[in-house]
Amino acid sequence: MEGLASLDFFEVLRSRRSIRKFKPDAIPGELVERLLEAGRSAPTAGNIQPWRFIVVDDPSTLGMIRKVSPGYFGGAPLAIIVCSDRDRSHELGGVIARDYLSIVDCAMAAGYILLAAQALGLGGCCIRSFSAPALKEILEIPGGVEPELMLAIGWPDEQPVKPPKLELDEITYHNVYGEKWRNSFE
Amino acid sequence: MSNSAEGEERLFELASFLAVSARGCVDEPHLYGPLRLIDALSRLVELSKHIPCVGSDPFLEEVRDRIENNKALIMHDKEKFISFLDSLVLEFSREIKRRAKSRP
Numbered sequence: 001m002e003g004l005a006s007l008d009f010f011e012v013l014r015s016r017r018s019i020r021k022f023k024p025d026a027i028p029g030e031l032v033e034r035l036l037e038a039g040r041s042a043p044t045a046g047n048i049q050p051w052r053f054i055v056v057d058d059p060s061t062l063g064m065i066r067k068v069s070p071g072y073f074g075g076a077p078l079a080i081i082v083c084s085d086r087d088r089s090h091e092l093g094g095v096i097a098r099d100y101l102s103i104v105d106c107a108m109a110a111g112y113i114l115l116a117a118q119a120l121g122l123g124g125c126c127i128r129s130f131s132a133p134a135l136k137e138i139l140e141i142p143g144g145v146e147p148e149l150m151l152a153i154g155w156p157d158e159q160p161v162k163p164p165k166l167e168l169d170e171i172t173y174h175n176v177y178g179e180k181w182r183n184s185f186e
Numbered sequence: 187m188s189n190s191a192e193g194e195e196r197l198f199e200l201a202s203f204l205a206v207s208a209r210g211c212v213d214e215p216h217l218y219g220p221l222r223l224i225d226a227l228s229r230l231v232e233l234s235k236h237i238p239c240v241g242s243d244p245f246l247e248e249v250r251d252r253i254e255n256n257k258a259l260i261m262h263d264k265e266k267f268i269s270f271l272d273s274l275v276l277e278f279s280r281e282i283k284r285r286a287k288s289r290p
Contacts (some may be wrong), residue, residue: 018261020258063199066199067199067203068202069206070203070206070207070210070222070225073257129210129214129218130206131209134206160258163261163262163263164262164263
């Protein structure tokens with residue numbers, strides 16, 4: 001049973017793609033909740049949990065977001081804006097937490113949400129092509145909190161081909177940088 | 187939404203898209219500039235449907251469809267994306283010649 005669960009997980013990893021065309025159908029609140037639960041399960045430095053999620057499903061607000069987000073393709077019915085509470089990070093973890101770890105944590109939360117979306121049959125795309133100042137104005141995000149990433153989520157209306165990936169031995173070294181990785185299981 | 191109101195909404199959306207893209211291009215990868223331009227072209231063709239004095243243009247509509255089907259190439263195959271831009275320019279060149287010949 002444990003093996004089966006692992007296989008399912010790796011199938012989710014293997015099959016996930018960035019989706020940029022969506023069906024207009026709404027996403028049930030229960031599924032949105034599961035995405036958010038996945039996001040808050042992500043690793044976080046010092047347990048600071050700097051992430052703040054803004055769930056946008058109001059068509060009018062989505063329309064405003066689209067106007068300031070050139071990377072928002074495909075008319076997704078849901079956007080999750082992953083923000084970092086930089087002030088809180090600074091207070092709890094100092095400058096490195098404010099300037100670096102808060103962004104890393106938000107990226108991990110975004111990754112978890114995208115994987116959860118894939119597991120639920122949804123699709124998503126991680127977007128950074130937006131104007132942060134414009135988004136802060138539209139969504140009334142306070143000072144000290146920064147929108148880091150936007151996740152467009154919806155029911156996929158395309159099946160993108162797998163993009164080329166670098167081979168493991170091109171990106172992995174063994175013990176020291178530059179020493180070729182050899183897969184000892186082969 | 188009336189046709190006029192929808193046209194005004196799309197015009198505003200395009201204007202905002204261009205302004206935000208201009209700022210984004212300062213920091214983003216340089217190939218995102220061409221991406222924003224052809225995306226704007228696609229949006230412009232869509233917008234033209236709401237301008238009463240502009241008739242339907244099958245060539246431009248075909249161009250819009252091709253852009254929508256190919257713009258995501260930039261994310262995983264930059265060479266193909268550039269080839270797509272080359273083919274788009276060639277198609278415009280041929281269309282320019284065709285229109286010049288068909289003028290009285």
